[in-house]
Amino acid sequence: MRSGIRRRAELSRFDEECDVIVVGLGAAGASAAIEARAHGAEVVVLERAAAGGGTSAMSGGVVYLGGGTALQRACGFDDDPEEMFRYLMASCGEAPDEAKVRDYCEGSPAHYEWLVEQGVPFNPVFHHGCSGEPPNEDGLVWSGSENVWPFDGIAKPAPRGHVPARPHQAGPLLMEKLVSATEACGAGIRTGHRVLELVLEDDGRVVGCVARAFGEERALAARGGVVLTTGGFINDDAMLEAHAPWLRRCSFRVGAEGDDGSGIRLGMAAGADTLHMEAGSVSLPVTQPWGLKRGILINAQGQRFINEDAYYGRLGEHALLRQEGRAWLVLDDGCFERVTYPRDVAAVGESPAELEQELGLPPGSLVATLALYNEHARKQQDPAFHKGPDYLTPLETPPFGAYDCTTEGSLYAAFTLGGLRTDPFGRVLDPAGAPIPGLFGAGRATSGLAVPGYSSGLSLGDGTFFGRRAGKVAAAEASS
Amino acid sequence: MRSGIRRRAELSRFDEECDVIVVGLGAAGASAAIEARAHGAEVVVLERAAAGGGTSAMSGGVVYLGGGTALQRACGFDDDPEEMFRYLMASCGEAPDEAKVRDYCEGSPAHYEWLVEQGVPFNPVFHHGCSGEPPNEDGLVWSGSENVWPFDGIAKPAPRGHVPARPHQAGPLLMEKLVSATEACGAGIRTGHRVLELVLEDDGRVVGCVARAFGEERALAARGGVVLTTGGFINDDAMLEAHAPWLRRCSFRVGAEGDDGSGIRLGMAAGADTLHMEAGSVSLPVTQPWGLKRGILINAQGQRFINEDAYYGRLGEHALLRQEGRAWLVLDDGCFERVTYPRDVAAVGESPAELEQELGLPPGSLVATLALYNEHARKQQDPAFHKGPDYLTPLETPPFGAYDCTTEGSLYAAFTLGGLRTDPFGRVLDPAGAPIPGLFGAGRATSGLAVPGYSSGLSLGDGTFFGRRAGKVAAAEASS
Numbered sequence: 008m009r010s011g012i013r014r015r016a017e018l019s020r021f022d023e024e025c026d027v028i029v030v031g032l033g034a035a036g037a038s039a040a041i042e043a044r045a046h047g048a049e050v051v052v053l054e055r056a057a058a059g060g061g062t063s064a065m066s067g068g069v070v071y072l073g074g075g076t077a078l079q080r081a082c083g084f085d086d087d088p089e090e091m092f093r094y095l096m097a098s099c100g101e102a103p104d105e106a107k108v109r110d111y112c113e114g115s116p117a118h119y120e121w122l123v124e125q126g127v128p129f130n131p132v133f134h135h136g137c138s139g140e141p142p143n144e145d146g147l148v149w150s151g152s153e154n155v156w157p158f159d160g161i162a163k164p165a166p167r168g169h170v171p172a173r174p175h176q177a178g179p180l181l182m183e184k185l186v187s188a189t190e191a192c193g194a195g196i197r198t199g200h201r202v203l204e205l206v207l208e209d210d211g212r213v214v215g216c217v218a219r220a221f222g223e224e225r226a227l228a229a230r231g232g233v234v235l236t237t238g239g240f241i242n243d244d245a246m247l248e249a250h251a252p253w254l255r256r257c258s259f260r261v262g263a264e265g266d267d268g269s270g271i272r273l274g275m276a277a278g279a280d281t282l283h284m285e286a287g288s289v290s291l292p293v294t295q296p297w298g299l300k301r302g303i304l305i306n307a308q309g310q311r312f313i314n315e316d317a318y319y320g321r322l323g324e325h326a327l328l329r330q331e332g333r334a335w336l337v338l339d340d341g342c343f344e345r346v347t348y349p350r351d352v353a354a355v356g357e358s359p360a361e362l363e364q365e366l367g368l369p370p371g372s373l374v375a376t377l378a379l380y381n382e383h384a385r386k387q388q389d390p391a392f393h394k395g396p397d398y399l400t401p402l403e404t405p406p407f408g409a410y411d412c413t414t415e416g417s418l419y420a421a422f423t424l425g426g427l428r429t430d431p432f433g434r435v436l437d438p439a440g441a442p443i444p445g446l447f448g449a450g451r452a453t454s455g456l457a458v459p460g461y462s463s464g465l466s467l468g469d470g471t472f473f474g475r476r477a478g479k480v481a482a483a484e485a486s487s
Numbered sequence: 488m489r490s491g492i493r494r495r496a497e498l499s500r501f502d503e504e505c506d507v508i509v510v511g512l513g514a515a516g517a518s519a520a521i522e523a524r525a526h527g528a529e530v531v532v533l534e535r536a537a538a539g540g541g542t543s544a545m546s547g548g549v550v551y552l553g554g555g556t557a558l559q560r561a562c563g564f565d566d567d568p569e570e571m572f573r574y575l576m577a578s579c580g581e582a583p584d585e586a587k588v589r590d591y592c593e594g595s596p597a598h599y600e601w602l603v604e605q606g607v608p609f610n611p612v613f614h615h616g617c618s619g620e621p622p623n624e625d626g627l628v629w630s631g632s633e634n635v636w637p638f639d640g641i642a643k644p645a646p647r648g649h650v651p652a653r654p655h656q657a658g659p660l661l662m663e664k665l666v667s668a669t670e671a672c673g674a675g676i677r678t679g680h681r682v683l684e685l686v687l688e689d690d691g692r693v694v695g696c697v698a699r700a701f702g703e704e705r706a707l708a709a710r711g712g713v714v715l716t717t718g719g720f721i722n723d724d725a726m727l728e729a730h731a732p733w734l735r736r737c738s739f740r741v742g743a744e745g746d747d748g749s750g751i752r753l754g755m756a757a758g759a760d761t762l763h764m765e766a767g768s769v770s771l772p773v774t775q776p777w778g779l780k781r782g783i784l785i786n787a788q789g790q791r792f793i794n795e796d797a798y799y800g801r802l803g804e805h806a807l808l809r810q811e812g813r814a815w816l817v818l819d820d821g822c823f824e825r826v827t828y829p830r831d832v833a834a835v836g837e838s839p840a841e842l843e844q845e846l847g848l849p850p851g852s853l854v855a856t857l858a859l860y861n862e863h864a865r866k867q868q869d870p871a872f873h874k875g876p877d878y879l880t881p882l883e884t885p886p887f888g889a890y891d892c893t894t895e896g897s898l899y900a901a902f903t904l905g906g907l908r909t910d911p912f913g914r915v916l917d918p919a920g921a922p923i924p925g926l927f928g929a930g931r932a933t934s935g936l937a938v939p940g941y942s943s944g945l946s947l948g949d950g951t952f953f954g955r956r957a958g959k960v961a962a963a964e965a966s967s
Contacts, residue, residue, distance in 0.1 A: 009691040009758045009917055009921075009923065010917060010919045010921055011917075011918075011919070012691075012758075014689060016689075100732070101732040101733050102728050102729075102732030102735075209494060209496075209689075211489040211492075245920070248582050249582075249760075249762060249908070250762065250763075252580070252581040252582030253581050255582075268918075271918070272918040272919060275755075275758070275760065275917075275918045276758060276917065276918065278489045278492075278755070278756060278758075280729075280755065281761065281764075282729060282730065283730075283765065284761075284764070285763065285765045285766075286765075308790075308791075308871040308872070309871070310788075310790050311788075328809075329808075329809040369870035369871040370863075370870055371859050371862065371863075372859065372870075372871060375855050375858070375859050378855070379851050379852065379855050382851065383850075383851075390849035390850055390852075391788040391789070391849040391852060392788070428729070437489055437490060437491075437755075437756065438490075438491075438748075438751070438752040438755045438756065439490045439491070439752060440725070441489075441490055443489065
């Protein structure tokens with residue numbers, strides 16, 4: 008039989024039986040397990056590491072939620088599921104999964120309550136001036152491009168980054184709480200269990216899995232189904248080269264050791280389709296502190312290519328995929344400051360022409376770009392890219408300098424967004440769009456909301472949201 | 488059992504048996520069938536249409552070949568497999584399949600001879616001044632960006648578009664000859680046969696297929712294997728939206744009715760991996776006649792974004808994927824001429840400023856772009872994009888005009904490049920990289936050489952080349 012699959016008929020017996028098996032104990036897996044338990048299922052969670060947490064526990068902990076959560080209201084922000092829907096449909100790539108986006112937006116306020124019920128603490132304080140994780144315990148941040156062009160003209164902006172209350176440890180805190188809740192709800196957690204194969208009936212139904220634990224193979228049966236929440240594949244060089252080779256240029260790979268695509272391969276072996284395997288979240292955190300948004304990002308032709316006040320996930324995606332990772336942030340003395348995530352100053356010059364020459368740009372290119380930019384900036388305008396007025400200052404005070412934003416010289420943080428194709432119920436689909444009986448998935452083992460077009464918190468967001476869905480539907484499957 | 492798969496145990500008998508089944512009679516299928524026959528196999532070809540030909544018969548007929556073919560030599564061009572390898576490795580996306588590219592380049596001169604042996608006529612005359620299919624019977628053209636930046640600095644350029652000798656009918660001619668050769672070699676051709684399922688043994692080996700023909704289901708056994716050569720999926724709206732949504736913006740879909748991804752779905756049902764499902768060939772044929780390369784292509788910010796003398800496949804890819812299909816070709820009176828593929832004049836103006844305004848570009852943007860371009864063009868230089876000197880003329884003679892190159896107002900021709908993952912032997916691979924026993928593939932049902940980074944003729948090229956490989960290996964399988 009093919010790699011990753013065991014025929015039921017080949018197994019003499021199962022070593023253990025339950026209703027729902029969850030593979031992987033990150034945020035998506037914990038959510039699936041908790042929800043399956045809440046719907047009466049007997050649940051076993053298999054985690055290959057020595058403890059739960061996964062990539063979620065290494066993350067910034069931001070959860071993208073909105074539509075008028077209690078936290079947003081407590082911080083004085085109006086939001087609406089419809090406005091959130093408009094933003095995500097406009098920002099999440101060329102053809103977002105409308106049904107998933109719709110469900111996610113409408114269910115978002117209640118999903119926030121659910122996270123709070125699991126013990127995840129959020130402080131009702133909005134933090135201005137940083138993208139993503141704040142340096143303190145504040146609970147709400149901008150984590151996307153909602154309030155900048157072109158999205159501010161498409162949907163009413165609201166900050167939607169919900170951050171658990173522990174400075175620089177929001178991800179670990181989130182996972183402490185979700186793993187505790189998984190334990191408390193009575194799911195059986197088996198660490199050190201690596202799933203090698205899915206067990207299939209001859210009719211294609213997934214009825215369990217074979218795991219290796221402490222040197223032995225164990226076969227586990229699941230009456231309702233198996234939920235794959237094993238993460239993406241940023242740490243598998245072969246898959247990255249085959250499917251998402253551009254991400255190899257990124258210097259920082261965001262992922263636990265387990266992000267090697269194993270669950271994606273298991274799902275495919277069982278007949279699953281995949282979506283957007285080329286896509287990645289690519290962050291270029293060069294405009295922190297925000298004052299640096301007053302600079303201009305230029306490409307190898309000395310041209311601007313984006314509004315610099317866009318979210319750093321959008322900056323990174325455009326710089327990597329449209330400019331081949333060749334970019335610099337040009338500043339004058341008036342707006343120069345130290346960048347939060349250290350990177351090299353690529354060049355300095357007493358004039359734009361000197362800086363242009365130092366950077367090896369085409370003669371006259373940066374000079375022309377700056378002249379046009381300054382002409383409009385003096386009038387608080389940016390007709391080409393529509394940067395907001397807060398950051399429109401002519402750059403004319405020598406010396407001039409440029410931060411290196413090339414993939415060779417700068418921090419690009421990446422993880423994969425492609426994976427198993429699922430429906431809004433967390434069911435894994437085959438290439439014809441039909442659910443594979445008994446197989447579920449959530450989190451970055453699946454293709455989620457953003458493919459590409461990332462706003463931070465969407466992975467913890469769709470992972471927990473659709474993880475719950477998968478757990479619930481698998482539990483119902485077991486009891487039917 | 489899952490959609491697309493029939494278990495061998497469920498079949499009482501096969502209606503017909505042979506060594507190798509080929510699914511689809513386009514260029515790849517014909518090549519697979521001919522080569523399998525040449526290696527002694529009993530071959531059945533199943534074609535769902537009423538006659539063979541497929542998309543290959545609708546194409547321009549250009550075959551990308553090189554490394555020093557007899558045709559290249561007869562036309563006075565030196566070429567070398569190593570130079571061809573360098574060009575393809577540099578142009579075919581971020582991570583070309585090196586083993587396939589290597590084989591293709593080294594085998595290219597002999598593959599040309601094979602096509603000639605099948606009766607495909609090529610006239611040993613080089614045609615200057617057009618990209619792709621010439622208007623006459625000339626046999627050799629430029630069909631890529633070999634002789635322009637950046638590739639002219641990476642590999643020694645040579646024209647590699649080999650065109651069968653029938654004006655505007657080179658594709659039909661190619662397929663007349665290949666289908667005739669398929670008939671002549673003794674392969675059994677069954678038209679009107681639509682393959683619904685692959686037949687799998689319990690160990691996963693593909694041993695045949697089930698086809699529907701004239702209202703009845705027929706089961707066919709293949710001792711050596713099944714070769715999927717069913718084409719891409721440009722004509723399947725659901726697959727296009729799911730996998731390659733940007734291609735939906737292209738006004739012209741290059742493909743026969745059968746390009747609905749059916750073979751890709753069959754292969755996946757049998758456990759196949761796919762590669763680069765997002766990728767497409769996107770042609771923007773706006774610089775024909777070549778004199779129009781003297782214009783400048785600009786984006787919605789009034790900036791240039793590419794050397795205009797690049798091949799139109801490269802222009803289209805950059806315009807669609809990096810500029811979101813927002814582009815215009817700006818000309819002055821000195822270089823204006825009628826474009827071969829009609830498109831609208833978007834605007835005219837007595838000055839660059841007037842044209843800029845008419846196009847609704849950001850104030851000052853096109854004026855600045857033209858000023859910088861002209862300054863360098865007067866010195867026969869293009870430091871930003873390195874357009875060749877033949878097309879570097881300052882644009883300064885009023886009136887000025889712009890051809891519409893937006894996806895809304897212009898011809899973009901597209902087909903899909905992603906598909907089943909195969910090795911250089913035409914074997915279809917699973918997600919772990921292991922061959923699926925008995926399953927082979929070639930042509931646009933598979934991911935080929937260009938993913939993306941298209942030069943015309945690569946699909947007919949890799950389809951026929953690796954189609955032959957698949958036929959040969961499947962035949963060997965049958966006799967072992």
